Amino acid sequence: MSEFPRTTVGGVSLPRLLIGTNWFLGWSHTSLAKDKWIQTHHNPQTIAAILDVFLEYGVDAVMGPTSDKLEAALQEAEQRNGKAITRIVTPHFNIMPGGPAESEPERVFDTCKEKYHATFCMPHQAVTDALADRMTKTIRDLGKYTALIRERGMIPGLSTHMPETVVYADKMEADVETYIQIYNAAGFLMQVEVDWVQRIIQNAKKPVMTIKPLAAGRLMPIVGLAFVWNTIRDCDMVTIGTTTPDEARESIELSLDLLARRMPQVELQKTRSKSSLS
Numbered sequence: 001m002s003e004f005p006r007t008t009v010g011g012v013s014l015p016r017l018l019i020g021t022n023w024f025l026g027w028s029h030t031s032l033a034k035d036k037w038i039q040t041h042h043n044p045q046t047i048a049a050i051l052d053v054f055l056e057y058g059v060d061a062v063m064g065p066t067s068d069k070l071e072a073a074l075q076e077a078e079q080r081n082g083k084a085i086t087r088i089v090t091p092h093f094n095i096m097p098g099g100p101a102e103s104e105p106e107r108v109f110d111t112c113k114e115k116y117h118a119t120f121c122m123p124h125q126a127v128t129d130a131l132a133d134r135m136t137k138t139i140r141d142l143g144k145y146t147a148l149i150r151e152r153g154m155i156p157g158l159s160t161h162m163p164e165t166v167v168y169a170d171k172m173e174a175d176v177e178t179y180i181q182i183y184n185a186a187g188f189l190m191q192v193e194v195d196w197v198q199r200i201i202q203n204a205k206k207p208v209m210t211i212k213p214l215a216a217g218r219l220m221p222i223v224g225l226a227f228v229w230n231t232i233r234d235c236d237m238v239t240i241g242t243t244t245p246d247e248a249r250e251s252i253e254l255s256l257d258l259l260a261r262r263m264p265q266v267e268l269q270k271t272r273s274k275s276s277l278s
Helices: 032-041 044-056 068-081 105-114 125-131 142-151 163-172 194-203 221-231 245-259 272-277
Strands: 006-009 012-015 017-019 061-064 086-089 158-160 179-182 208-211 237-240
Touching: 012 017, 017 044, 017 245, 044 068, 044 245, 061 068, 105 142, 125 158, 158 163, 163 179, 163 194, 179 194, 221 237, 221 245, 237 245
Parallel strands: 017 061, 017 237, 061 086, 158 179, 179 208, 208 237
Antiparallel strands: 006 012
16 A cells, blocks of 8 residues: 655655545535534544544644544544544634633644644634735734744644735745645635646745645546646645545545556446446
8 A cells, every 4th residue: 555645844744645624524615504414424433434544545644623523533543543643733813802811822822732732733714814914915913923833832834715825924934834725726715816826836935735625525536636736846735625434545546646647546436327338
């Protein structure tokens, strides 16, 4: 069995395929009914079964928010497989005075480290993009937050939906080691054309963790994955969310074929309407 190719981010070895969590925790970007199904269907045991498949291939890093359900699944999979999983946590926190005390940055970062064992702490898009200032081309207060993250022994990065965030942070020489950026062939949830985002990723000074490669299920895996793997750099990563162990294995095998420039060998769907093609 092939081990997935790796890259290095902030001195930490990571697989180039990262485990996404929207399809574990209930953000389908499809419908409220789909969100409810995900939340009802998945528990720590079902999530751990999917993590087992990723770990078979050396895909040992997960990206997501702080979540007790997810953390329980991670610990179960680690104990069962005897392998550690790197946590890439995307918290949100108060950026204005008067917010809930438990959401103050210091308390949130303490929780990320102490309770959820984060290696990477990357403020969520809801924080990052609210701080991005298009007029001055800066990210307000960023140094204050990255310092707090470093003080707690975590590696800072930024999660964003704004292509400008990567450009501004690079120009500021911000103390971050990586970026999370939406990138898919459909342009789903992207704020400018796909070719613009591709160029921003290509020129980024730090490795980029791309997300939503299948446009939240709007693209077939072969379409979405072929595009991203062929248009990012060797240092960059793809984050994939899956709902079942079979989906995880299919996404990994397809990615390995694409990276090796092999014709994908995943089994095709069979339906009555295709019977004449056999």
